[in-house]
Amino acid sequence: MAGGIEIAFEPLSSRGRGGDVVVFVGDDLALSGPAAEILGRPGAELVARAAASERFKGKAQSALVLPAPAGVEADRLVVIGLGSEKDRAKTDWTLLGGFTAGKVGGRSARVVLDWPGYAGSARDVADFTLGARLRSYRFDQYKTKKKDEDEAAAALSLLVADPSGAQAAARDAAAVAEGVILARNLVNEPPNVLYPEEYARRVSELTSLGVEIEILDVARMKELGMGALLAVAQGSAREPRVAIMRWNGADDPSEPPLALIGKGVVFDSGGVSIKSAGGMEDMKGDMGGSAAVVGTLHALAARKAKANVIGAIGIVENMPDGNSYRPSDIVTSLSGQTIEVINTDAEGRLVLADVLWHVQATYKPKAMIDLATLTGAIIVALGQDIAGLFSNDDALSAQITAAGEAAGEKVWRMPLIPAFDKAIDSKFADMKNTGGRHGGAATAAAFLKRYVNDVPWAHLDIAGVGMSSTPSEINRSWGAGWGVRLLDRLVREHYER
Numbered sequence: 001m002a003g004g005i006e007i008a009f010e011p012l013s014s015r016g017r018g019g020d021v022v023v024f025v026g027d028d029l030a031l032s033g034p035a036a037e038i039l040g041r042p043g044a045e046l047v048a049r050a051a052a053s054e055r056f057k058g059k060a061q062s063a064l065v066l067p068a069p070a071g072v073e074a075d076r077l078v079v080i081g082l083g084s085e086k087d088r089a090k091t092d093w094t095l096l097g098g099f100t101a102g103k104v105g106g107r108s109a110r111v112v113l114d115w116p117g118y119a120g121s122a123r124d125v126a127d128f129t130l131g132a133r134l135r136s137y138r139f140d141q142y143k144t145k146k147k148d149e150d151e152a153a154a155a156l157s158l159l160v161a162d163p164s165g166a167q168a169a170a171r172d173a174a175a176v177a178e179g180v181i182l183a184r185n186l187v188n189e190p191p192n193v194l195y196p197e198e199y200a201r202r203v204s205e206l207t208s209l210g211v212e213i214e215i216l217d218v219a220r221m222k223e224l225g226m227g228a229l230l231a232v233a234q235g236s237a238r239e240p241r242v243a244i245m246r247w248n249g250a251d252d253p254s255e256p257p258l259a260l261i262g263k264g265v266v267f268d269s270g271g272v273s274i275k276s277a278g279g280m281e282d283m284k285g286d287m288g289g290s291a292a293v294v295g296t297l298h299a300l301a302a303r304k305a306k307a308n309v310i311g312a313i314g315i316v317e318n319m320p321d322g323n324s325y326r327p328s329d330i331v332t333s334l335s336g337q338t339i340e341v342i343n344t345d346a347e348g349r350l351v352l353a354d355v356l357w358h359v360q361a362t363y364k365p366k367a368m369i370d371l372a373t374l375t376g377a378i379i380v381a382l383g384q385d386i387a388g389l390f391s392n393d394d395a396l397s398a399q400i401t402a403a404g405e406a407a408g409e410k411v412w413r414m415p416l417i418p419a420f421d422k423a424i425d426s427k428f429a430d431m432k433n434t435g436g437r438h439g440g441a442a443t444a445a446a447f448l449k450r451y452v453n454d455v456p457w458a459h460l461d462i463a464g465v466g467m468s469s470t471p472s473e474i475n476r477s478w479g480a481g482w483g484v485r486l487l488d489r490l491v492r493e494h495y496e497r
Helices: 033-054 085-089 093-104 122-135 163-188 196-209 218-224 227-233 280-285 288-302 348-363 377-382 394-407 418-422 440-449 484-494
Strands: 005-011 020-025 063-067 076-081 108-112 154-160 212-216 241-248 258-268 308-318 330-332 338-340 367-372 387-391 411-413 457-461
Touching: 005 122, 005 163, 020 033, 020 093, 033 063, 033 076, 033 108, 063 093, 076 093, 093 122, 093 154, 122 154, 122 163, 154 163, 163 288, 163 484, 196 212, 196 241, 196 258, 196 288, 196 308, 212 218, 218 227, 227 308, 227 330, 227 348, 241 288, 241 348, 258 280, 258 288, 258 348, 288 308, 288 367, 288 484, 308 348, 348 367, 348 440, 367 394, 377 387, 377 440, 387 394, 387 440, 394 411, 394 457, 394 484, 418 440, 440 457
Parallel strands: 005 154, 020 076, 020 108, 108 154, 258 308, 258 367, 367 457, 387 411
Antiparallel strands: 063 076, 212 241, 241 308, 330 338, 387 457
16 A cells, blocks of 8 residues: 555654654643744744634644744644643544644654643553554555655654653554554455455465464365355355454463454345445445454454454355345255345345354354444444444443443444344244344344354444445545454453453
């Protein structure tokens, strides 16, 4: 990917030359001591005059960009507002890093990470670097003509009170950024490039970080009895795969793992129940849940997380063909439960059913979380800024909700009641793969619940946030890589020892 960013750390007393100088002010427009020293009296006066003429009030997420004053060895002066004292006390450091990187663009800059009343920690600075890295991401490898600014890589020198402490904390943040970027790359790839076999090959690259990889091919899936997943794949010329990733970072290798399961439909035409042409190109992103799992395993392994985590993804392509599965077919899942196919476009739950059952039966996890771009119904309910959470366990649900709030990837718990489970009962099989139009996200979750037994489990329907989500200060990409930061925070706070 072009662009990117380089980040270094220097003491607040450092003096460099060239590039931008970035300083931060509150609504009183007061500069910190180090910032005032770098700008000198002419610089401080320039800020005051320009703020008055441009009506810059120092509000949070506002900026004033000026030519550097005489005597300051810089190209531009970027003044970033932080708002009131109350606003500064609840600064979102990741968003601040993204906002700052956005104002700098593909330039080099010295960022004076200090302001009156500053109380940031090394971890806060690390979150700032995370936001800057995520904002700098671009996916343009298939463009043959690029603008000069598209080729430029930003270089930030962060002037901080404790450079060594900030640098150490930022290593973990860099690992998380790598995981998010990997997930974004996977979601953004075209389906003629990222077909199941190629996807499995890319997953196998995690072995370089110490992740154990097992790839199940068609022969192995038939041997196991993954009839639901294989039914979805049978209309495609591309064979399916199941990729299983094991990160054993806990001191006790026998400790039951946390299991993360992802829907990996690399292209979803809808099969025989074919989708309309409008927007079908977006269905390359129907593997966003699996991308989040792969990205999380990368992040955990790269930062050497002290936890045992299993990642498992079902990778298929859902295509119409003379060999495609059909509405009214009855398939037998790995669990032995039979499924009447009502709609071949309700395919993701069939893929997840076999993978969920395999993981809970084989690895005996302490908890399971699946992520899937599963239903349009969740977008109708929650829009494109929040994911739907369904769970059979209140404690796990609360942990995920808190981790999402802290990481800036929010979820909202949705109901799972007996009526939703009853809606998927079939006249001809144990269940049908859709409960109809009403409560579509909930009946899909009820379907998945039949494949987890008594394991604490949560389902995240990320259809609204996993692709074509709302742009933010840390994401300008079609594929957001949503879920990696949430899951990393969850593991860090509840599963590492």
